[in-house]
Amino acid sequence: MDIATFQAYGYFFFTAFMVAVLxxxxxxxxxxxxxxxxxxxxxxxxxxxxxITDQPIEEISKTDEIKK
Amino acid sequence: xxxxxLEYDYTVAKWFMLSTIVLxxxxxxxxxxxxxxxxxxxxNTIAGSGLAEYTNFSRLRPLHTDAVIFGFTxxxxxxxxYYIGQRVLxxxxxxxxxxxxxxxxxxxxYLLVVVAVVGSLLLGITTSKEYAExxxxxxxxxxxxxxxxxxxxxxxxxxxxxxxxxxxxxYYIATFLGIAxxxxxxxxxxxxxxxxxxxxxxxxxxxxxxxTNDALVQWWYGHNAVAFGFTVPIVAxxxxxxxxxxxxxxxxxxxxxxxxWGLMFVYLWAGGHHLLFSTVPDWMQTMGSVFSVVLILPxxxxxxxxxxxxxxxxxxxxxxPLIKFMVLASTFYMFSTLEGPIQAIKSVNALAxxxxxIVGHVHDGTLGWVGFMIMAALFHMAPRIFKxxxxxxxxxxxxxxxxxxxxxxxxxxxxxxxxxxxxxxxAHDEFGNLAxxxxxxxxxxxxxxxxxxxxxxxxxxxxxxxxxxxxxxMTSSRRVEESELQNASPMGA
Numbered sequence: 001m002d003i004a005t006f007q008a009y010g011y012f013f014f015t016a017f018m019v020a021v022l023x024x025x026x027x028x029x030x031x032x033x034x035x036x037x038x039x040x041x042x043x044x045x046x047x048x049x050x051x052i053t054d055q056p057i058e059e060i061s062k063t064d065e066i067k068k
Numbered sequence: 069x070x071x072x073x074l075e076y077d078y079t080v081a082k083w084f085m086l087s088t089i090v091l092x093x094x095x096x097x098x099x100x101x102x103x104x105x106x107x108x109x110x111x112n113t114i115a116g117s118g119l120a121e122y123t124n125f126s127r128l129r130p131l132h133t134d135a136v137i138f139g140f141t142x143x144x145x146x147x148x149x150y151y152i153g154q155r156v157l158x159x160x161x162x163x164x165x166x167x168x169x170x171x172x173x174x175x176x177x178y179l180l181v182v183v184a185v186v187g188s189l190l191l192g193i194t195t196s197k198e199y200a201e202x203x204x205x206x207x208x209x210x211x212x213x214x215x216x217x218x219x220x221x222x223x224x225x226x227x228x229x230x231x232x233x234x235x236x237x238x239y240y241i242a243t244f245l246g247i248a249x250x251x252x253x254x255x256x257x258x259x260x261x262x263x264x265x266x267x268x269x270x271x272x273x274x275x276x277x278x279x280t281n282d283a284l285v286q287w288w289y290g291h292n293a294v295a296f297g298f299t300v301p302i303v304a305x306x307x308x309x310x311x312x313x314x315x316x317x318x319x320x321x322x323x324x325x326x327x328x329w330g331l332m333f334v335y336l337w338a339g340g341h342h343l344l345f346s347t348v349p350d351w352m353q354t355m356g357s358v359f360s361v362v363l364i365l366p367x368x369x370x371x372x373x374x375x376x377x378x379x380x381x382x383x384x385x386x387x388x389p390l391i392k393f394m395v396l397a398s399t400f401y402m403f404s405t406l407e408g409p410i411q412a413i414k415s416v417n418a419l420a421x422x423x424x425x426i427v428g429h430v431h432d433g434t435l436g437w438v439g440f441m442i443m444a445a446l447f448h449m450a451p452r453i454f455k456x457x458x459x460x461x462x463x464x465x466x467x468x469x470x471x472x473x474x475x476x477x478x479x480x481x482x483x484x485x486x487x488x489x490x491x492x493x494x495a496h497d498e499f500g501n502l503a504x505x506x507x508x509x510x511x512x513x514x515x516x517x518x519x520x521x522x523x524x525x526x527x528x529x530x531x532x533x534x535x536x537x538x539x540x541x542m543t544s545s546r547r548v549e550e551s552e553l554q555n556a557s558p559m560g561a
Binding site: 008011018022025026030031033034040041043044045046047048050052053054056057058059060061 | 073074075076155156157158159160228229230231232234236310312315317318320321322325326329333352362374473555
């Protein structure tokens with residue numbers, strides 16, 4: 001197999017792989033929300049409730065600080 | 069020590085706001101002069117033949133492009149970052165002396181680079197690479213400015229209270245990383261004075277790449293400067309300012325994440341469309357075309373998300389000139405991200421390349437999308453920064469319609485001019501002799517060049533109205549209470 005053919009196969013499979021990753025990401029976003037692991041839509045409120053005195057939508061907790 | 073409640077500190081945002089307005093006027097004024105020079109060549113020597121060196125088209129052209137890209141747009145990006153960054157991370161710059169110092173240093177260094185760029189371009193000192201004209205000493209200074217900004221970004225993220233990074237922050241980070249990578253690789257150059265042992269000017273350099281490789285790297289950079297300068301950070305702005313001003317959370321946060329990764333992956337491969345029918349390998353040209361067409365999806369993902377954010381709230385478009393600016397901006401974004409892929413199709417490109425249609429495309433994107441969104445962002449920020457209402461709503465409305473007319477005149481005249489040019493260049497008789505000489509096309513295009521200059525002038529007039537409205541907002545508008553600043557911006561009649 002010459003280098004050009006190898007590149008063409010590589011390019012095709014890489015693109016197919018990236019498409020699979022993208023669809024996998026869509027599946028992940030929706031399934032995580034369905035299972036209740038994470039509610040992505042609540043993050044939209046970060047822009048609306050952005051006064052410095054507002055309660056953060058998801059606060060950096062003490063446990064996060066310790067983990068660091 | 070006084071015990072004041074914590075507040076966001078907009079000092080640096082305010083400084084960059086001023087540089088956005090000033091450099092916007094400079095860049096657009098030069099653009100308008102250039103447009104009149106194209107229509108009426110005598111304008112090239114308008115200041116007399118002695119000064120023709122400084123007023124001719126070729127000397128001023130890079131000053132226009134660089135002033136609007138690296139002056140107006142970049143200042144707008146920095147200003148909005150220092151505003152949005154604090155708010156969505158829920159942390160004030162006043163909480164860190166170091167970050168405050170970095171922010172101020174960032175602005176000071178940026179101004180020095182602006183002075184160096186304007187001076188060197190006016191003197192004709194250039195690397196001759198489009199949008200990368202700065203010589204190596206300025207390039208090094210640009211890197212320092214950029215790193216200072218980056219330290220500020222990640223420093224602020226490091227001390228945030230909000231755990232999740234709002235989608236706009238993702239886009240600002242992508243802007244920082246994208247431009248850093250592009251700028252470094254495209255500006256790899258050899259200072260000739262030092263490499264040759266003292267020949268020529270000390271500031272002169274040549275590119276480290278040559279021939280086709282140079283062109284490839286240049287357009288990988290050039291196209292992605294559009295991506296990471298004119299698209300990614302402007303999307304960051306609209307994802308914050310439209311929801312905030314309208315009081316509506318972004319329609320689909322999941323779609324915003326998906327569109328982000330789509331844009332990141334696809335945009336970087338599309339630059340090859342600038343080199344169709346050139347010496348670049350054919351497969352690379354095809355790849356540039358294909359990725360350009362695919363690029364419609366993530367671009368429209370963001371734009372549709374913005375328009376759907378207004379779902380059920382369309383009365384706000386009629387009521388608020390500020391919402392008008394943003395909705396028209398996202399509409400122009402959709403429009404130019406459809407037009408671009410069409411131009412990148414090989415058969416269309418065969419007609420469109422090197423014609424004024426390309427210039428029209430750039431300007432419906434930059435004037436309609438980038439310009440409108442940055443001005444809307446500044447309008448939204450001004451009452452919060454200066455604690456005063458926007459001076460005049462009716463002036464905003466007037467500005468909106470004057471500038472919209474200006475953009476429409478600009479791109480429609482360039483469409484007609486571009487397609488006419490393309491058709492005339494390729495026309496031939498039965499023996500294959502070209503039907504027209506170059507000057508034939510110039511004569512035919514003259515009316516359209518004039519219409520373009522009128523369109524550009526209208527946009528500049530709107531820019532002056534904007535500057536006046538902002539000046540009055542800063543200095544003499546009615547003072548407002550914090551409670552008036554929740555969503556829709558307060559505006560005087």
